[in-house]
Amino acid sequence: MATKTPKIIPVREQIADALRSDIISGELEANTKLNEQQLAERFGVSRGPIRDVLLKLTKEGLLVSKNNVGSSVNSPLSPEMQKLSIELRRKIEEFAVKTCMPLVTDKDIEALEEIIADMQESFDKEEYTDLTKSDISFHQYIVNLAGGECLVNIWYPIVIRMRMNYQRIKTSQALVDEHKHILEGIRNKDVKAATAALKKNIK
Amino acid sequence: MATKTPKIIPVREQIADALRSDIISGELEANTKLNEQQLAERFGVSRGPIRDVLLKLTKEGLLVSKNNVGSSVNSPLSPEMQKLSIELRRKIEEFAVKTCMPLVTDKDIEALEEIIADMQESFDKEEYTDLTKSDISFHQYIVNLAGGECLVNIWYPIVIRMRMNYQRIKTSQALVDEHKHILEGIRNKDVKAATAALKKNIK
DNA sequence: TTATGTTTCATTGTTAACAATGTACAATGA
DNA sequence: TCATTGTACATTGTTAACAATGAAACATAA
Numbered sequence: 001m002a003t004k005t006p007k008i009i010p011v012r013e014q015i016a017d018a019l020r021s022d023i024i025s026g027e028l029e030a031n032t033k034l035n036e037q038q039l040a041e042r043f044g045v046s047r048g049p050i051r052d053v054l055l056k057l058t059k060e061g062l063l064v065s066k067n068n069v070g071s072s073v074n075s076p077l078s079p080e081m082q083k084l085s086i087e088l089r090r091k092i093e094e095f096a097v098k099t100c101m102p103l104v105t106d107k108d109i110e111a112l113e114e115i116i117a118d119m120q121e122s123f124d125k126e127e128y129t130d131l132t133k134s135d136i137s138f139h140q141y142i143v144n145l146a147g148g149e150c151l152v153n154i155w156y157p158i159v160i161r162m163r164m165n166y167q168r169i170k171t172s173q174a175l176v177d178e179h180k181h182i183l184e185g186i187r188n189k190d191v192k193a194a195t196a197a198l199k200k201n202i203k
Numbered sequence: 204m205a206t207k208t209p210k211i212i213p214v215r216e217q218i219a220d221a222l223r224s225d226i227i228s229g230e231l232e233a234n235t236k237l238n239e240q241q242l243a244e245r246f247g248v249s250r251g252p253i254r255d256v257l258l259k260l261t262k263e264g265l266l267v268s269k270n271n272v273g274s275s276v277n278s279p280l281s282p283e284m285q286k287l288s289i290e291l292r293r294k295i296e297e298f299a300v301k302t303c304m305p306l307v308t309d310k311d312i313e314a315l316e317e318i319i320a321d322m323q324e325s326f327d328k329e330e331y332t333d334l335t336k337s338d339i340s341f342h343q344y345i346v347n348l349a350g351g352e353c354l355v356n357i358w359y360p361i362v363i364r365m366r367m368n369y370q371r372i373k374t375s376q377a378l379v380d381e382h383k384h385i386l387e388g389i390r391n392k393d394v395k396a397a398t399a400a401l402k403k404n405i406k
Numbered sequence: 407t408t409a410t411g412t413t414t415c416a417t418t419g420t421t422a423a424c425a426a427t428g429t430a431c432a433a434t435g436a
Numbered sequence: 437t438c439a440t441t442g443t444a445c446a447t448t449g450t451t452a453a454c455a456a457t458g459a460a461a462c463a464t465a466a
Contacts, residue, residue, distance in 0.1 A: 010270055011419095011420095012419095035446095035447075036447075036448070037446095037447075037448095045420075045421090046420060046421045046422070047421085047422090047448090048251075048419080048420055048421065048422095049419080049420070049421095051255070051448090051449090052254070052255075052258055052419095055255055055258050055259065055262075056258065056262060059258075059259065059262035059263070059356070060262070060356075061353060061356045061357070064352065067213055067427090067448090067449095068426080068427050068428060068447085068448055068449075069427090069428070069429095069447085069448075070447070070448065074353070077353065080298075080302065081350055081353065081354065084294070084295070084298050084350075084354075085357075087294060088291055088294060088295070088357070091287070091290060091291060091294065092287070092291070095283075095287050099283065147284055147287075149267065150264060150277070150280065150284065150364070151284065151287075153262070153263075153264045153360055153364075154264070154288075154291070154360050154361055154364070157356055157357050157360070158357055161353070161356075161357070214449095214450095215449095238416095238417075239417075239418070240416095240417075240418095248450075248451090249450060249451045249452070250418090250451085250452090251449080251450055251451065251452095252449080252450070252451095254418090254419090255449095270418090270419095270457090271417085271418060271419075271456080271457050271458060272417085272418075272457090272458070272459090273417070273418065
């Protein structure tokens with residue numbers, strides 16, 4: 001197989017991704033009401049799939065839904081909640097790094113390297129929403145490796161919600177480097193180093 | 204108002220509750236495939252609302268869904284994941300107890316007392332699924348008080364998933380008493396006592 | 407026998423029409 | 437003037453029909 005097979009992404013996931021980007025980027029401000037009909041027209045589908053996506057994002061904490069009223073963009077976390085989230089995230093990801101160590105294959109290393117390459121590219125191009133996406137992907141890859149869908153399910157709502165607060169924080173090259181360090185730790189099967197790098201990154 | 208106004212519960216929540224009960228009680232075993240059409244007939248609605256519920260329970264981690272294939276009951280957590288979940292739950296609920304202390308009103312105390320009364324009743328009647336529900340309600344009430352929907356969103360998938368493992372564990376009067384102790388700590392605004400009781404209860 | 411292709415059917419995904427609900431605003435009466 | 441009731445509209449909730457997909461059974465050829 002010479003050509004790289006493109007990944008097939010279901011329609012509903014693409015829509016969810018687009019909306020997540022809009023929210024994380026700050027394009028959709030807190031309390032913005034989302035109209036099902038309008039979204040359906042925007043993405044060229046009917047209201048059915050849109051409702052599915054809204055339900056999903058609500059469960060992730062990005063949206064708030066009221067019965068018979070609709071969904072709107074959630075507010076950023078309070079400072080206390082943000083602090084708690086950081087602690088929870090660290091606990092989960094430290095577990096993940098520790099657990100995935102014996103499972104990591106060369107293919108995984110490669111995949112992580114590629115994500116970091118994307119991250120670097122997004123940073124260079126100053127596309128910060130994409131950078132955030134790569135950031136999340138990197139961590140998700142590790143979490144998924146360690147605990148599968150099941151752990152991702154717990155982890156994701158914490159992370160995605162935290163990201164709402166980072167909208168306008170300037171990102172630096174240090175952020176990309178931090179991930180390189182984490183990967184280095186994993187590559188060398190050095191739990192201590194990886195965990196240390198992780199701690200630095202999650203804040 | 205002399206008569207107590209009954210709480211209105213949306214159809215979809217009732218269906219979700221019923222399915223959650225079926226799963227937690229063990230009536231629906233792991234890997235059981237859920238058929239949308241059958242569920243629709245069972246609850247007397249169309250497939251639309253059923254799909255919503257399945258999506259919700261999937262996000263909660265009770266179900267696993269595959270594209271174009273359907274949803275089935277998830278497996279219990281691995282021992283390592285269970286251990287991690289306990290730690291996460293403790294972190295969240297300790298935060299919740301600490302945070303809610305200055306917010307607790309007499310009405311809240313009353314509500315918690317009623318939940319414990321339900322719990323005791325369920326225990327006496329040996330209705331262990333209802334007991335589990337009351338158990339979750341008690342903790343959820345506190346978590347919600349401290350962090351609102353937003354914290355519940357993070358907390359719930361962890362707890363509900365843990366519960367899948369407790370299916371056949373015999374519950375004792377001690378379980379009910381543990382909750383009474385937590386409430387006592389809250390009533391006395393004694394964070395230390397409440398936290399200690401909480402630690403005992405979450406395991 | 408095994409691997410590959412085809413057919414059939416059950417099931418999920420999607421759509422568009424319809425029902426129910428909430429919101430905003432005007433009409434009514436004190 | 438203000439509170440209350442009624443009405444119209446926009447929006448969400450639900451349904452049933454249709455389209456697309458995947459799984460299993462069967463047939464075919466190496």
